[in-house]
Amino acid sequence: MEVLPALEARYQMRLTPLVGGAEARTFAGDGLVFKIYPPAHTSSQPGGILAARLEALNMTKAGLGEWVVEAFAMDGYGVLVTRRYPGSNFTPEACSAAALDELADFFARLHSLAEPGVVSRARLEERLGQFGATLHDLPQAQRLVGWLRPHIEEVAGTPQAFCHRDPHAGNILLKHPEAQGVPAALVVDWVRAQPDDPARDLAILTTGTLELLGKEAALAALKRIVRRYPNPLPLWRRLRFWVPLTYLHDMHWFRTKQPAGFRAAVAEKLPRALEFYQHFEALGL
The missing domain is CATH 3.30.200.20 (Phosphorylase Kinase; domain 1)
Structure with missing residues (x-):
């Protein structure tokens, strides 16, 4: 360079x-x-x-x-x-209760920054249609797209807030144990930040970061974060749409950008998407 x-x-x-x-x-x-x-x-x-x-x-x-x-x-x-920042990328081994609390407080503060406009119904419909077309040969993915369509009404019209829009594990840093005077976690890479639904940020955080903790620990961490919000229940309900949609997006990305990894992505992500949606009512907050 x-x-x-x-x-x-x-x-x-x-x-x-x-x-x-x-x-x-x-x-x-x-x-x-x-x-x-x-x-x-x-x-x-x-x-x-x-x-x-x-x-x-x-x-x-x-x-x-x-x-x-x-x-x-x-x-x-x-x-x-x-x-x-005196830290390194998110790993399950380095993720402490203090780091989860820092992330919870940070995202609650971030998402308190109101932005103009609301979540677009047309955009949600477009995304579902796009993923359905890309994954046309996967019957279970088609079934999931059909299940998500009625939930567009629950998400469309949600007031937007300032969102990071890419909080996967590569953009979450955890401090080194000996570091002093810095937060326990730091979110980096802000060039894509825009107004959006806070539930979308938390869905990406879940599928791209928290799930590295394992199924039960990831769900517990997600609930811990959602409960920090002043009005957690509507946010929680919208995750029934956004978490499966995020998995669909990931499979779409692999098929269009890295087809060599598509089969493995489907094997990993499609069951998780189906399980989250199908069992959502039993998960509770």
């Missing part, structure tokens, strides 16, 4: 690569993290300085502004510099 030497010269430090996401490459050095966005990404996602500034603004809006150092342009690239 041609801007790397210039960054190292500007900050007088050696930068080493970290695991990066789809939008940017990430490097670390002396207590800082450098997220480098290429000049352009896709028509639906900004690149360069626009992406760097958007993520910095979203972090600040989410109450994480203290982690932002600066965002600037360099040779057409956008560079977001943040303080480095």
Whole structure:
């Protein structure tokens, strides 16, 4: 990456690569993290300085502004510099009760930030139709799509809140045991944050992060988080729609983006989606 030497010269430090996401490459050095966005990404996602500034603004809006150092342009690239969190990606072994409480409090605060508009019925119908078409040859997936359609009425019209929209395990950091003065967990990668249904955020958190804890522990953790909200029951009921829909989305993604992993994704995710929906009434909050 041609801007790397210039960054190292500007900050007088050696930068080493970290695991990066789809939008940017990430490097670390002396207590800082450098997220480098290429000049352009896709028509639906900004690149360069626009992406760097958007993520910095979203972090600040989410109450994480203290982690932002600066965002600037360099040779057409956008560079977001943040303080480095003394932790690592979510694992079941490192997930403590304190980390779950931190996530619960954080998402409850985040989702208290009201946004204009409501969840679109047309968008929900479009997504179900899209997943149904992609998974046309899976009878159980078709059955699940049919079960979810009547629940659109329960979700459409929900007031939107500020949402992360991608809280999978790769975007959840847990602090090292010896670290002091930092939260027990930190949510990173804010470039995709937008207004949405808070239940969708929690569904992605469930399917992409909490389920690593195991079935019973994941359900207990989800309930623990939902109960932190001022009005938990409506949020809980909407998860009957969003959790199975998220599993359908994941299978759709594998078939369209990584077909080699599609068969394994179906074997893992379809039974979980069916079980969550079919047993939801018995789960209770």
